[in-house]
Amino acid sequence: MGFLDELRAVVPVLPASAAGDRSGVAGDGLPLAIARPDTVDGVRAVLRLASAHGVPVVPRGAGTGLAGGAVAGRGELVLDVSGLDRIVEIDPVDALAVVEPGVRTAELDRAAQAFGLRYAPDPASAEISTIGGNIATNAGGMRCVKYGVTREAVLGLDVVLADGRLIRTGRRTLKGVAGLDLTSLFVGSEGTLGVVVGATLRLRPLPGRTLTAAAAFDSVTAAARACAELTRQRREPSVLELLDGATLEVIDRAQGTDLAARGGALVIAQADGPAAEEEITAIAKVLAEEATWSEWSGDAESAERLLFARRMALPSIERFGRALIEDICVPRSRLAEAFAGVSRIAATHGVRIYSFAHAGDGNLHPIVGYETLDAAVRRAGDDLFALALDLGGTVTGEHGVGLLKRDWLAREAGPEVLSVQAAVKAALDPQGILNPGKAF
Secondary structure, three states, rough: OOOOHHOOOOOEEEEOOOOOOOOOOOOOOOOOOOEOOOOOHHHHHHHHHHHHHOOOOEEEEOOOOOOOOOEEEOOOOOEEEEOOOOOEEEEEEEEEEEOOOOOOOOHHHHHHOOHHHHHHOOOOOOOOEHHHHHHHOOOOOOOOHOOOOHHHHHEEEEEOOOOEEEEEEEOOOOOOOOOOOOOHHHOOEEEEEEEOEEEEEOOOOOOOOOEEEEEEEOOHHHHHHHHHHHHOOOOOOOOOEEEHHHHHHHHHHHHHHOOHHHEEEEEEEEEEEOOHHOOOOOOOOHHHOOOOEEEOOOOOHHHHHHHHHHHHHHHHHHOOOOEEOOOEEEEEHEEEEEEEHHHHHHHOOOOEEEEEEEEEOOOEEEEEEEEOOOOOHHHHHHHHHHHHHHHOOOOOOOOOOOOOOOOHHHHHHOHHHHHHHHHHHHHHHOOOOOOOOOOO
């Protein structure tokens, strides 16, 4: 009996089909097949068989990644864990949730709200991405400036290793230092060290109030300077977003708004919790110093109107063509330099680049618009990564490395760090069957 026959005897198996993600990176052919277990035992059985036969396995959730981390190619088995989609438990006293990897991020957040809690990480893909994918890439989002990225919300994990063994890492407590922090090791490992089949996640109280402020500026430099001033004055926004002029113009074109008429850049900030009014008042005062227009509001409808521009940025760009969605992060003090560098890169290569940022943590998303993914677009992407490193930053703040950024990771990390990562990989996956060629 061959591998696929053995596999069909233990889990549902679908015919091979293209397995990509939103990065635009393609595999080198159709994968071997798609295994779709809906239990932890099913995942273990798949990996035991794959290990015995030496078959490479590409773990996959919703396929919403942006770095090619879930792309499968010829001879690889896709392990689709989206069927493990139960919210097992929400504990309102300990403020935690236990979930399977296929749970949609926004679904968990809504379920937590029934208990006066929320799941704080909020990637833009929250409605369509899964918790497992968020953990695999250590996903971020707009609220990360205050509440941290996915890693800060993960207390413990259930992980199936390459040979089918199931291990449990971490704990249900907020504190714990027993042994090595294996939980953090698996968060952000992009399915190369093990397959997450369960997660114990920290929940946060729903804030009693959330207030929103927005301000337009003559230039993105002035806007970035205002964001840096908020940090300097030790303000604590729960959201701090910056959109450049090119992004405002494409939103206007797609949505019929007049954002670009207010200035060459837009900053949107929120503050939440008991001190929200005091915080947003101080934030609005700083933003207004150089602003060409400003506004702040406390009601939900007005807040949503002010956040509309940020939510519609990427859909507006994609309405007029394809988009290379990049993700770099620089020290917050160098945000203005980063935006200036992006403008130079766009001019040098004659390409359209729309930039917006999680300004509170220095995470930029320069989006290269294109009709054809030609050499100029690729060179612009490379120059964006080089810019991040030149400014003391990183080539990815929240999307991960995947296939797209492996060469740039080597430049950022260096050979010694890569050798340590390879040693960890070899210890957990000696055959190298888990998501080969990804992350490092």
